[in-house]
Amino acid sequence: MLAGAAFAIVGPAAAAVAAPSTPDEGDDKSLREVLEAASKGHIEAKAKLDxxxxxxxxxxxxxxxxxxxxxxxxxxxxxxxxxxxxxxxxxxxxxxxxxxxxxxxxxxxxxxxxxxxxxxxxxxxxxxxxxxxxxxxxxxxxxxxxxxxxxxxxxxxxxxxxRALAAVGSRSSGGFVSANSAAANPAPRNSDGSWPSESCSVDDPTTSGCITPRTLHAMNQAKTAGFTRYVSCFRNGGSGEHPKGRACDFSAESGGFKNRDATGDNRTYGNNLAAYYVNNADRLGVLYVIWYRQIWMPGNGWSSYNGGGSPAGDHTNHVHLSML
Structure with missing residues (x-):
């Protein structure tokens, strides 16, 4: 288990503090759509293959x-x-x-x-x-x-x-791995091994919005594993998975999102959290993970990631998790 501050519950009054400084986190909408479709297609094909x-x-x-x-x-x-x-x-x-x-x-x-x-x-x-x-x-x-x-x-x-990543200058990278990541309890699947379709139907404990049951499960599993620092999931407006209740941002610092690159213990925390979700991607239904100028996708592994240069855009102050 990892030591950390108490799991943050973010209400409407704290939303401005909780949200990263750039709502779209610095990435390109068309790129994100291609990556989402590629990851989802890979995961669905793998479920059918298994x-x-x-x-x-x-x-x-x-x-x-x-x-x-x-x-x-x-x-x-x-x-x-x-x-x-x-x-x-x-x-x-x-x-x-x-x-x-x-x-x-x-x-x-x-x-x-x-x-x-x-x-x-x-x-x-x-x-x-x-x-x-x-x-x-x-x-x-x-x-x-x-x-x-x-x-x-x-x-x-x-x-x-x-191809989509190469078009923006991305290349394969070492990524973040940990042999000590705890095994998460698997999220529910259909009888044929596929992932059930889910809507933004449960209360988001980090905001006043909603998230999917699978996203809530992934967040709670990380909390059980010791990743208890500040989290914010649902966000109105913009594109990507946040408005759909299928994404969470995990601050590297316990007190909330700071407009600075994570260093020392904060960076180690982010490294371990990113590795945790990668190691448990198949159990939880992870679509992709972004952390410290790198993005992980199933079937593709870790690649370099350029979000525009800011800590929020480059994800050097928080781990981004997108779910199926």
Whole structure:
């Protein structure tokens, strides 16, 4: 856990103090829209890819079970065929007439009926197992094609992000990592692994506005992990995710946003918080993270970021979190 000041609850009277000095945080609207679309497309494709891989594993297990069942049924039918051959495949009437006594005739008649029933059941089971195995194999092939499709989409989204960043002079960077980041409790997902659509429907505890349930969960998880310094989420006006309740700004300083670059312990706090959200991006539904002239996006990693030169624009005084 990280030591820090008390988690700040920002009301309307404090909104002017809480908000970064530049409402749009210095970034370009068209660039942000491209990056948002690229990140969202990558995350959605990855969820479909993961779900397809899970489905493929289930189908493969089913196929292997069916193959074993086919093998056992084939062996049993082979033994029955060998027994019939050994007996000469006499007709039912002939076998009964050759009975030495009425008792033997009854026993043989019962045996014939049982054998016929077993043969019929096994042959039907064998045909059904063959059909099920064929369906499972076809479904596996479909999942492989689905995975190839989603991998291609992820590659295109990565290229979209890279082109957009390159156009403003951005390049790959080292970013912020931490092997000691706590694991967040995962946010709820749909049964197929995708992220449910959410609106700005819950009260934002940092302002008088609203945020999405997933954003609230991400903020609370960071607080539980020890990141308890000043936070502001909802903001009226402007573009980006703040007005949608899908973004939060985490001050590097405990007392609120200051118009200066974070240094020393404040910068370490920001480094650790940025790393926390990157390490838990898949658990929480993180769209992107901006901190200290760098931006992290899923599938693209860390890249340099130019927000215009101010501490708010370059995000050197706060960590920006955008959510799906």
């Amino acid at each position: 779900n397809s891989k899970k489905r493929q594993r289930e189908l493969t297990e089913q196929f292997e079970r069916l193959q074993l069942e086919l093998s056992l049924l084939t062996d049993e039918i082979g033994l029955m065929a060998a027994e019939s051959y050994r007996l000469g495949r006499l007709s039912s009437v002939g076998m009964l007439l050759n009975s030495a006594s009425p008792e033997a005739m009854l026993q043989r008649a019962a045996g014939l009926e049982v054998m016929a029933q077993r043969e019929g059941r096994n042959l039907r089971a064998l045909a059904e197992a063959h059909e099920q195995a064929a369906r499972a194999k076809a479904a596996i092939d479909n999942e492989v094609r689905e995975q190839e499709k989603q991998v291609a989409i992820m590659a295109r989204k990565k290229q979209d992000a890279q």
